Amino acid sequence: MRKEAAEMPRRKSIASIDAKISDLQKKAAAAKERYERLCRELLQLQHERELAMGQEILSAMKKSGKSYREIMTFLGSP
Secondary structure (H helix, E strand, C coil): CCCCCCCCCCCCCHHHHHHHHHHHHHHHHHHHHHHHHHHHHHHHHHHHHHHHHHHHHHHHHHHHCCCHHHHHHHHCCC
8 A cells, every 4th residue: 555645635727716706706796786776676665765754744744734834943944
């Protein structure tokens, strides 16, 4: 039986490394696109919420019988 020198880890070929790099680049690009799409959707929903809240405030103001100036004074706005 022959004693082998300390075993060296197998080296990966440049082609296999390049393939993994390419695969990870594609996955990262897909993740980035998904992230950007979700961010756009989030901004749209936040905008919709602000509009709904504005409508709710306007409706409450109309029902209160208070004037715009009275409400702004109450809120502490000049």
